Amino acid sequence: MRRVLLALPTDRACPDAVAALGAEAAYAARNFDVEVHVGVLDTSEAPQNAAAVRALPPARGVVVHHLGTAAQRAFLRQAVDGLPEAGRLLGLLLPEGVSYGACTNRAFLFAAALGCTSVHRRDSDSRYQYYGGSPVFPVHHELTSLGRRAADVAGDVTRSRLDPAARDRRVALVGGSFVGEMSVDLAELRSADPDVYQDVVGLWIPDDCPPAWRRRLVESSFRGAGGARFDGDHTTLTAVSPMRVDMCNISLSHEVYGRVPLPPARDTIGTDYFLTHLVHDSGLPGVLHNRHIVNHYTGERRTDAGFLAYQLRFVRFLLSTGYLNAVYARTLAAGDALLDGDGFVRAGAVAAYVHESVGLDRSRNAGKLDVIEGSYRKLGGRWTAVADAVAARRGGLLERAAGDMADFGFLIDGWRSLVRAVTPPGD
Template identity: 55%
Template structure:
């Protein structure tokens, strides 16, 4: 029986989501020959974390489902032991990259990858705390159905489990490394209000994601396709395609990885949306087969994002995302150009090649990022109100943000270089040591 990790990182109250994801774990154990490790990685404040712990303790015992509620103290202890076992240089820096003080979408998922290895899981299936499942005929629509039908199988074998195949025959002996869907509901980035205030400025801002050399028309088309997922399409019947999955068609709230997550981590940048999307690009560009399905998850905004402090924090993460793209767009372009050459003769990622691309990008001139900040300043001042107030705040942080963007990609290269050692160490490290200590 294979083990899988169904992971839910959270830093907010999400009792209902924990129960819902547990239902998905029960579904997986009941319909497939798997042992499901439900992993709640909890960085919430104390009262919410205590409530989550009670929710997990109260989950009904189910054969084939093992629930783990892991607070930050236990995560930190586990990571220290992994880093020590791996014998890494700069252990305190490595611990900071894995468990930073700020919000990091990449780092929280990297912790799930390491803990999954410690639990003996061969795949990681990630969900988000600000999302929920669609319901069809009164039954939740669980993405794990498609994930377990195809993930980890040879593409030739997985072809029988999908609705259609759009994969060149030369890839049929490779392993399906990713299965993913998208989301419906609210945009994945909280910028709908910006569009309502001034569509022109909206397109200017969202276009900052694209490579600078693209034409205005191409950037506008790109903006139209950004952050909207599958729109409002309601689930009626299953559709799935075996293919090289377009990164724009999947979301990290609805994703599962096999193998590749143990070869390359995610970018550990703090306060930066999109820092967890690197593997989606790598799987596509390295010509690793994947499955795209339509069991889309429902995205919604928590109340905190509607507050003024929540707005300011989120817009900073949005701005840092644009600055990260100077470096990531360069790496993505290089990976796409390299294609299958990113894989060795066993179909595994050539990690050294990825490290080199990351380090090369870190040497780029940041003049484009200066222009991005100038464009954000103009646009946000033009939007007025709290957007103008954010522009004032951003103006005082320019040099720090430029430096952080470069350092983030350098840190990512360092973490990638040491990742295989951390995975090996994790496999030999007990997650639950703190829980078994006397007293």
């Protein structure tokens, strides 16, 4: 029986999300021949989360793990012990502050330690849709297709748009998107000044993108599936576009995350989508479904402090794309040459692209900061505080964007050793 990890990384109190995750795990174990490990990787220390985990009803085929910060650190210390620059590795895996990539990397390593064949990630600020009075669980499509030969999956999906050359490869990614509020807190910006919104959001898009495509990309950015509501299953076997999936609603095969991790950049949104680009660009098959998750904002995001912190994460994302887009251009050009003879991602090639990106000219990112600062000052109000913070931290922001890529390259170099070294907590 295969093992899978249904993972919820969180740094906030989220008892409702924990309860919902337990229900999805029970559904998975009841309907598929799997042992489901529920992993709540919790750095919040919120007592509500621990209570919610304890309250999960026992379910056949479900094993529940709740790892607080101390337990995660002990698990990671064991893994890095004896590896080169162990302290640096530990800092990238469990950093101070928020890191969307690092929290998911910890889930990948925990899955490897448990012998799981896949990771199914959810988020603490999302919930499931309901249809016919029952929750719509994405894990249904994930377990139906993930890890199987694409040719064998073709009869179980609504339609196939997969290149016939990829039919003998295994499905590496199954995912959907979200409905509800924008995944990035920019609705206020869009409402305040659509032109400024176009200018600022457009900064993540590569410079060589044609103007018409750029406008469409800006309009679709961070919108997910918009207002679409579940009305029955629709699935597509394809090379899944990173624009069509969200990290709150995704599953990945160990054959992907066991070779390449996510960028561990701190206080930066969006960098945890790296593997979706890698799967797409290398021609690995995926399944796109419409069991979209409902996104909602926490109260903290509405406060002035939360607003400023999140906007600065968005700024760092815009700077990170200067480097990531250069890497994506290389992976897209490489295509299935990114795969070895067994169809696995060649981590060394990816690492080389990442290391090379560190030396990119920073003038383009400096220009992005000019646009951001000027645009936010034009808006006034609490956007001025963001502009002031950008101006005050300008040099550090530019330096850190390059440093984040150097850290990512270092982590890729050591990742396979980490994956081999992990053992379950308590062993």
